[in-house]
Amino acid sequence: MIPPINTMTILSINQLSKAYGNIQAVDKLSMIVERGTILGILGPNGSGKTTTLGMILDVIHSDSGTFKWFNGEYGLYHRKQIGATLETPNFYPYLNADQNLEIVAQIKGVKQNGFDDILELIGLKARRKSKFKTYSLGMKQRLAIGATLIGDPEVLIFDEPTNGLDPQGIAEIRELLINLASTGKTVIMASHILDEVEKICTHVAILKKGKLLAMGPVGFILNNDRFAELATENMMELRNWLQSWIDPSFIKEMNGYLECKIPAGYTAAQINKLAFENGLVLTYLKVRSRKLEEEFIELTKTLAGDE
Amino acid sequence: MNKLTNLITDVRHSIHLEWLKYKNNTLARIIIGVFTVAFSFVILYGKRIIPNVSPPLPGLDTYYTFPTVWDYQGHIGNWLVCVLFGFLMVHFVTGEISAKTMRQGIINGQTRWDFYKAKFLVIVSLATYATAIYIISSLIIGIWHTPDMYFSLIFDTNNLVGRFWLMSVGYLTLAFLIAMTFRTSGISVIFYFGYVFVIEFIFRMIQLYFFRNKAILFWPENSIEDLVPNPLYKLPSFWMEKEWGFSPVLSSWESIITSSFYISMMLLLAWRLFKRRDI
Secondary structure, rough: OOOOOOEEEEHHHHHHHEEOOOOEEEEEEEEEEEOEEEEEOOOHHHOOHHHHHHHHHHOOOOOOEEEHHHHHHOOHHHHHHHEEEOOOOOOOOOEHHHHHHHHHHHOOOOOOOOOHHHHHHOOOOOHHOOOOHOOOOOHHHHHHHHHHHHOOOOOEEEOOOOOOOOHHHHHHHHHHHHHHHOOOOOOEEEEEEEEHEEEEEOOEEEOOOEEEEEEHHHHHOOOEEEEEEEOOHHHHHHHHHHHHHOOHHHHEOOOOOOOEOOOOOOOOOHHHHHHHHHOOOOOEEEEEEEOHHHHHHHHHHHHHHHH | HHHHHHHHHHHHHHHHHHHHHOOOOOHHHHHHHHHHHHHHHHHHHHHOOOOOOOOOOOOHHHHHHHOOHHHHHHHHHHHHHHHHHHHHHHHHHHHHHHOOOHHHHHOOOHHHHHHHHHHHHHHHHHHHHHHHHHHHHHHHHHHHHHOOHHHHHHHHHHHHHHHHHHHHHHHHHHHHHHHHHHHHHHHHHHHHHHHHHHHHHHHHHHHHHHHOOOHHHHHHHHHHHHHOOHHHHHHHHHHHHHHHHHOOOOHHHHHHHHHHHHHHHHHHHHHHHHHHHHO
């Protein structure tokens, strides 16, 4: 049952479904996105993220269910209030950045006096007169993100914005997205890179095989488990000591260190002291919260087992 | 009045959008350039290479003088629109599909109807351009070659200008429907030319083999083609009519009504396909 729609609601999805033959791509998906939310839609490949975005952007027909943008305020033209990219950056290959952005502005019905600010923000000012087909994938992604900003839309949607990029490209796009997210816009971002979502989003929705497994604020989705990463010169002794202290099933051998789930309330200083009292001098110690990636794997494993 | 103003604004907006998309398209520039030049010079080039013929075939002068210049220029235009603009229309539509700019246009805020309407306006614009070139080239060639001219002789066109425009809309709509159906440029181009030059002809011949009656003329491509028929058909059609009991070419009103029906059906089919499909 989805909660009642209020004036803060940007998007409400109710029982949306889509099948491709025998494959149920999206299965009775319901969710509400509030104004100002930065929502990460997480899921492995084939979990229905892009199909969901395709349906709410009117390029894929749903088999059943409904969705409503802005409480129906803009009628048929709600997408003019949304800046979105889906899968790949899509532009006219024989046109340059300025000409492609002009087409987007014309579709949105926006009178734009040049695109200097946008091109500056996405770092394409120097290549603005080059044809789109000559751009690297990173530049194409940045132009796609720039195009979403035309008309200053209320909502931004990005589908796997760092797909196919090299590490530097990923860092650039991530920084750009963090900057955009800080402007107070509602952002919906589909990704299977959990680290990316954890760094940018306030809320997450986890999909698997088209079903919504969980949705809520990042802090709400992540449970309170805490983990320690430890190393010493004698790893055998460290393992023996840990096994005498915590459940051995919570201890994992990592590359050059051991990782374990620690009992609630323990700080790094307390663990260090405890190890020292047991004759171990730690060469590496890090205490951290549960990562979204671990939570995601746990959730998808548990709920897949329930099916 | 308000509705009319909105309609005009809407049409201007759509045409401006399509202009922004295609004004720098190299292939479009080349094809439109070749079309414009070829339309004006093909018939004049023919004068240099074809020797004058003896009756009952028409003399070379009839190609260049009023009012028959309208027939011959129209027939050249028939080929050029079918081949060049038909290909261009397929290129425009499949280009949007393969580059996913059609999909992005919808994502950016166009409705499907907006997109469809804009492409229909491209059809109308190209047909109008082709007709304008037809009028201008025919007038120039006719004025240049006709010794004694008078107003009614110059404009004795037998509705050819209107029929030429409708013919252009017909070929472009067929290309549009095929491109919307097959979506990839290679297959669409092959099917378009295959249909126009081979497939329909084969079907008509099969039909003719079993049923020798006028129904063989009412196929889509043939009814579009017969809007501006080959003027050299006038002679054999006299004998064929005697032999078969019907003319091998549709009358102008028959072709206008039949092709208008097919154009409407093709537009409707293209819209239904586009409306229902995921993009």
